[in-house]
Amino acid sequence: MIRAFKIGIASTAAALIATAALSQSMLGLSDRREPSPGADPNRGRFITIGGMFADQRIGCVQCHGIDGSGNSSGAFPRLTDQAGWYLFKTLQDYASGLRPSEIMGPIAQTLSPQQMQDVAAYYASIKEAPYPAELQVDVQTRQIGGAIAAVGIPSQGVPACDGCHGPNGVGQAPLYPYLGGQFAPYLQHQLMLWKQGRRDGDPMNVMELIAKAMTAEQIRAVSLYYASVRPRDVIPRDVRYAPDAGRSPAVQSLQSPMGNSTDVGAVQNPQPGRSSVVVPGTEPAGPPSPTVELPLGLPRRPLPPNALPPYLSPPVDERPRGTTTTTGAPVRNQP
């Protein structure tokens, strides 16, 4: 949630990013991109590419990819940017058998707790990996899934997914994995495993009882919903995965059946405003992106041209200069 908040305003004011980042550190919530203390992502990367099994050449990357972006087979979830502690616990659960798997069980058992931490820290440290193309989900399924995510299924005793997994399923480090952008077959498979009583590892059997209260169709709908949403900061770098670039279509002025205009004052060529959410790929063509130095050591990232609209230029000080005009109210040193 914090991160979504941060991202929501990232496109409007760099100064606000500093505020959000500060509140985040004040909250004591570790950024889920941060490796856990004692874990070394570089060592993890070495393990990931099979460095410890030089002879057999088996590494995580063979299935999960070097960037952990996974695939839609259902067996290889997206690991990129997942909370490090969650990935570590997942490896422990595979090793202990809480999550039975003939593939991941033996692999996890060969790893020491330190190595598990390192691998988890590596995949948690990957900041950007491409997302697959937008999933085409029919509107009804997406609405059913979105409603389950937002408010649950009260009549069946299913609480809202977003209650723990965050708005849009962005996850809440360290415990709750993100769901937004995860592959639908993987989500569906895991929920069905819980429904059939074939996996554990969820605290207090929460997920098991939720899955058991859902129908298979509801599980499918919510899985497709989460696969079709993205964390709001996603700006795909890889053009192959970017949705069709270009301007958003102009608003058509429609006529009612009685021949009256239904125009309610919509802007004909909408441009991002102060409160707009920037949808990737819909930026109008413009000059090359300015590179902005962000405070607090945040990653340097070229901002899209509409991220710094003219109204964010430094305000002009219009007060009369060289006079002693005051507002009359004494300045108080109290917040």
Place this chain on the structure above:
Amino acid sequence: MVLRMKPVDVALVGGGLTAAILGKELAEAGLTVVALERGGMRQTVPDFQSPTMHDELKFDVRHAYAQDVSVQTLSFRNFVGQQALPMRQLGSFLPAEGVGGGAVHWNGQTWRFQPEWFALRSWVNERYGPDFLDDDVTIQDWGITYEELEPYYTFFEKVMGISGAPGNVKGQIQVGGNPFEGPRSEPYPNPPMKQSQSGYLFGQAAAQLGYHPFPVPSANVTRHYTNPFGAKINPCMYCGFCDPFGCEHYAKASPQVCILPFALANKNFEMRTHAYVLRVEWDRQAKVATGVTYVDAQGREVFQPANMVVLCAFAHHNPILMLQSGIGQPYDPATRTGMVGRNYTYQTMTGAEVFYDGGKVINPFMAAGALGTAIDDFNNGSFDHTGLGFIGGGYIAAYQTTGRPIYYHPVPEGTPRWGLGWKQAVRRHYNSTVSLSFHGSSAPHPNNYLGLDPTYTDAFGQPLGMLTYDFPYNDRLMARYITEKMAGIAQAMGGKQIGVGWLDDHYSIVPYQTTHNTGGAIMGTDPKTSVVNRYLQSWDLHNLWVMGSSVFPQNAGYNPTDTVGALAYWAADAMIKQYIKNPGPLVQT
């Protein structure tokens, strides 16, 4: 013109916890019941869903679920003789508004009172002698014993799915529980919560000093649980948004989750929202209540005739409604006569903080409203008061209720109040500080009472309720004695420094302390010193009943909800088994 509704058997004033309890029980007994709630309807879906639910500014800072003080408020003064002024913002306590009342956004700390509390006057006389206390400590017996109330405690705890470690089952002291509690007939329906790091540190230090730490009994339910009515309650996720929020997980016991659906399932029960009750109407000749008058959502004055009227409003609202309706003799501090408004009590809270300065990782945001470790070694029945000059006590607990960014930023004394210095201190101490709290009892005093304000009126033109309260001498002594003990535990916890918040010189209405207001329409054995009898039935009008903590003759060193719920079931039992068959006073005078 006053609208007149169809008569009903029972009119409940309020739509909170006790109204839900009585609504369900009385409707199932065949009576027509209407609950009149001044606020609106609220349900887990959609009202309590995140992320909108986690709006700290709206719910905590701006009190979205609390009473609207622009309609009705209290005026306040510390002493008799001062000019009372109306509270134009809520501060010290937060009376709720809306269906479910305070049980929607409570923390969930669910304590039974020790047996001694119910017969406090006789217990003090017997143990310490009748001259032990000053005349100004007007403690009284409740007219009910712990043994009589115990089955109702047990039932209420099952309804709410309370999680805890029992300390005394049928007289057998249990390891890991509270050894000072009264004997319970059954263990808690659910196991205790997972304990926090702050609770662990507190428990270690307390045990070293010879005290008896245990997990706080909690209405943040710890596993999938089905209550006796069939309500499904989910396990708590420790998200740290309990008070003052609604629970999106169906994990915090509230009327909406545990009781109300089963009350609303009855066709003869109605929850009528946006009905602001002005007064109870009563027949001066026959000495019975005839119904209630309220203002509905359209601003019309409406009369609801009823054969029984039950006051289920907030604690101080019940006696004020009686005063506004002219029922009973108002208490007069000058002559110390009258009953209604007498023995208003509160809660005596102090705190301590242990700063580890980076030495420990507390993770305060992994929290729940009743996630805490406590000791009960300094509650009233646990230690000897000989030579101390006061009565009462309370529990000391390390709660980890929340780490919300606006609410929670512990800093040591001497830190700048704002600016860079403050921010750096917050950053250093946020994740490395344990807060302890002492939850002390409150003794009644003849000058602490509820009356009607001579000057100010509410939006309906009725006089405001007027609260006169200051910490009595008894409670100052008690708070000093036990806060010293708490400071001793804080020292033993091994932090870099500690801070102790002693009791203020005078009670202030401004900073939030607790919403445990009690008394004003107290229960007892004598109509001259109490408003309701042992069944919570008015001594004056036999068909008027008063619920909630308004009936506590004095407040114990515990949170009141468990006792409020148990008393509601106790009263419902008396209504159904005795009163309905033969309406009249259940206790003869």
